[in-house]
Amino acid sequence: MDSKYRLGIDAGGTFTDFVLAEKSGQTRLYKALSTPSDPTIAMENGLALIAEDLGTDIRDIISNSDLCINGTTVGLNALIQFRGARTGLICTAGHEDSIEIRNGHKEDGYRYDATYPPAVMLVPRNLRRGVRERVLSNGDIRVPLEEEDVREACRLFLREGIESVAISFVWSVLQPEHERRAASIVREMMPGVALTVGSDLYPQVREYTRTSTAVTNAYLSPILKRYVTAVDAYFRTHGARAPVRYFQSNGGLAVGGFVADHAVYAINSGPASAPRAGLHVTEPFGYRNVITVDMGGTSFDITLTYDGVTNLNKNIDFLRYRIGVPMIQVETLGAGGGSIGWIDDMGLLQMGPQSAGSDPGPACYGRGGTEPTTTDVNLALGYLNTQGLVGGRLPLDVARARAAIETRIAGPLGISLEQAAYGMFTIVNANMVNGIRRVSIERGYDPRDFVLACAGGATAAHITAIGREMGIDRILIPKLASGLCAFGQIISDMKYNHMATCPARLDNGDAYARINGLFQELEANGREQLRKDGFDDSRIRMSRSLDMRYVGQVHECTVEVDVFDIDASTVDRLKDAFHRRHEQLYTYSEPNNTVEVVNIESTLYGVVDKPGRNRLAAGRGAGHAQKGVRDAIFSRDGVYRPAPVYDGNLLGAGDRLEGPAIIEEETTTIVVEPGWTAELHESGSYVLIASARHSASAPH
Incomplete structure (x- = not known):
């Protein structure tokens, strides 16, 4: 085109x-x-x-x-606001409460908290209808589908004004005939309803995960449609x-x-495109270990990419609902420009997770907001231009910001407004640092081996403080930081995940042909789907993964493998890949134990042409771009000190400046703390380096 x-x-x-x-x-x-x-x-x-x-x-x-x-x-x-469609569930009789029993699981961090409330059920008990049918774990039908039970469920749903129906039967992934017949009856009796069939949406083992995924999909499908x-x-x-x-x-x-x-x-x-954008930003520098952080108005999102590969999550609890399909691993915190500062019952200062959002927004927006937010703090500290954000199209009222901090925080705590503002700044940074630790240190990664890629309109005011706390001495901030996720979208490919259940032990020769045949079937379907989207075979690529475990284990781990024919001569490649992955995750492997496959997955990509890279012209020195000096606070004593302010539009490739300094781009403001230097690279990214550790080895 x-x-x-x-x-x-x-x-x-x-x-x-x-x-x-x-x-x-x-x-x-x-x-x-x-x-x-x-x-x-x-x-x-x-x-x-x-x-x-x-x-x-x-x-x-x-x-x-x-x-x-x-x-x-x-x-x-x-999902957050529980404003999905009115949903009904048709399931195997006796399994109406599986989404409420939740495998007896309570989310990590609350396992022993008796006061932690149960999750809100997306389908209330009276709208979960069991039908008589039963498929065994070998795929045999023990109890045929009682079609009248399905029809009775439909009559109830019609009376109750149901907009969407989820169907999930036990072992339907091995024998989907009952679910498909039930779906036909629902379409016949409720032609206008949205319908989710569990074995089509998530055709993998684990009944609770499949049912929860189907229910969540049904709950959201009419909204997305x-x-x-x-x-x-x-x-x-x-x-x-x-x-x-x-x-x-x-x-x-x-x-x-x-x-x-x-x-x-x-x-x-939204945040799932950040890793792709982060790799694009770091590519000119050769970095493949990247922590991408995105602070917007409401939340702070963190993704980690190791050696060019970003982790995918499957079978996780997302907003307390089990989701089986693959999702980019994103750690999300209630820490954004609109996060509200408040004092808890113990008299301790807190930031977020409540947010002022865009309406009414921070106090400094002048739209009726009275609570002090992160944006108000950054304005009071001298980091933001009082003439406004987004090139002045969003004016800021520093008097309103200061009044909110004084009234809600400084006065009640008996400290100066400046100390209160820097304390709020420090706490929101600590919240973000803790989130980064969860995706790095708690998962076995040393954050000092990574470069920070900065996304989001609010992140750049906090990024050197975050880097200092984490011991990360190199940060990349693209000029497009505040829209980096949108940029990540335009350089991403089409992507479809095709999954199947395939229980098989890898000591059984008959299993090889079955696994290989299933992979080929999934990939043929995926290619056909991408051809309909306008991609010829030269622009289609694919990858494979298998959920595998040792015989006797309860849980499996996902193993990425190359695309090859699976037979007696290549099966050892699958086993070796699993042993390596198991050792990486759990520090040991059992090469003499039998390995079994549980699920398989093929991911197919339609490769999209990428826009070219623009190169910045050489600069004339940072002094040429200085537009003034602004008093700002960089320490807990709350004392203002002068900081030069630079117009990012006037900086060119090679221009370098020392902190403390403030760089104003049209949609973001970069705060360069004392002890850091910033240099604009020709690729359009600012490279921030901690001066005290300038000689340290760079991350990989």
């Missing part, structure tokens, strides 16, 4: 980010306030900003974009020549129809 642009849109809790890339590599970033009640309003507002900047109209931008990509928090917000329908219609009306692609939690793109039917794949799509 002959086109000028590629457009990425990332809808966050406070701002919606827009990245418009030209094939040459020229990239523009825009922001509009999010409109959670109708996200298409924020899209209209942001596209209007782009059209005004380019001197054209919205239709010209959309019709000249080869891909329009959308990352959305619609599913996430519906309405959203996708509205967005697709908006873009078609404005001349889109290709279908809108949506970003998934697995780190890839998919068409709207897939996302509407597979809503769980889009639950956490």
Whole structure:
């Protein structure tokens, strides 16, 4: 397709980010306030900003974009706020309470807390209907499906105004006939209802995980379908020549129809593009160990990439609901620019997780907010320009910020306003550092072996303080930091996960052909799906993984393997890969023990052409970009000290400056603490180095 642009849109809790890339590599970033009640309003507002900047109209931008990509928090917000569809569950009789029993599991950290409340059930007890049927663990049918039970469930659902139905039977992954017949009955009696079939959505062993995944998908599917329908219609009306692609939690793109039917794949799509963007930022420097951190208005998201590979999660509790499908491993905290400072019952200062969001927003926005937030703190500390954010389009009121901190924090604690502000700054940083430790140190990684990649509009004001605390001496902040997730979307590929259950011991010769045949079947289906999306075989690539364990173990681990024919001559490659992975995870392996496969998965990618890289012109020295001096606080004593302020638009490649300093880009502000240097690289990223450790070896 002959086109000028590629457009990425990332809808966050406070701002919606827009990245418009030209094939040459020229990239523009825009922001509009999010409109959670109708996200298409924020899209209209942001596209209007782009059209005004380019001197054209919205239709010209959309019709000249080869891909329009959308990352959305619609599913996430519906799950957080319990605003999903009214859902019914049809399950095997006697298993109506599996989603409530939850394998007897209570989330980590609360296992021995008797006061911790149970999770809210997405399907209330009266809408979980058991039907008589039973498949055995070998796939044999012991009790045929009693179809009248399904019809009775449908009659109840019709009376109750059910919008969405989930079907999940015991051992349906080995014998899906009963689920498929039940689905036919539901479609016959409830033709307008959204339908999720567990063995189609998540065809892998573990009944509770499959049922919980199906229920969550059913709960969100109508919400995502309405959203996708509205967005697709908006873009078609404005001349889109290709279908809108949506970003998934697995780190890839998919068409709207897939996302509407597979809503769980889009639950956490926003931050899932951060690792891809982080690797793009670090690529010119050769770094493959990257911790990408993204602080927006509402949350702080952390992802870890080791040796170029980002961890994927499967079978995890997300917002207290078990999800089986693959998701980029993201640690999310309630620590953003809108996080509210408050004093707890013990008189201790806390930050978040409550957020002022975009409405009313921080006190300094002047929109009725009275609670002191992280943004108010950064303004009071002298880090932010009082003339406003987003190039001055969002003015800030320093008097309101100071009044909120004084009234809510400083006064009650009996300390100065400046000390209160720096204390709030320190606490929100400590919260973020603890999150980074959870994804690194607690999982066996030394954060000092990583480089920090900075994303999000608010992160750059905190990043040197975070790096100092973590012992990380090198930080990369791209000029596109505040829209890095939207940028990550436009350089990502289409991605579909195809899964199957395949219980088989690898000491059994008959298993090899069965595993190999299943892989080939999954991959044939995946190729066909991508061909329909417009990708020929030269642009399709794939990877494989298997869930494996030693015989006698309860839980399995996921093992990535190359694509090859599995037979007696190659099966040892599977075993060796499992032994290595088991030792990496648990420090030991048992080469003489029998290995068994539980599940298999093929991931297929439709490779998208990537925009080129733009190179910055050489600078004329940092002094040329200095626009003034601002008093700011960099220590707990609350004393202001002068810090030079630089206009990021006037800095060029090679320009270098020493902290303390403040660099103002249009959509982010970089605070360079004392003891750090910052240099702008030709790739468009600031390289921040801790001066005291300048001679230390760089991360890999």
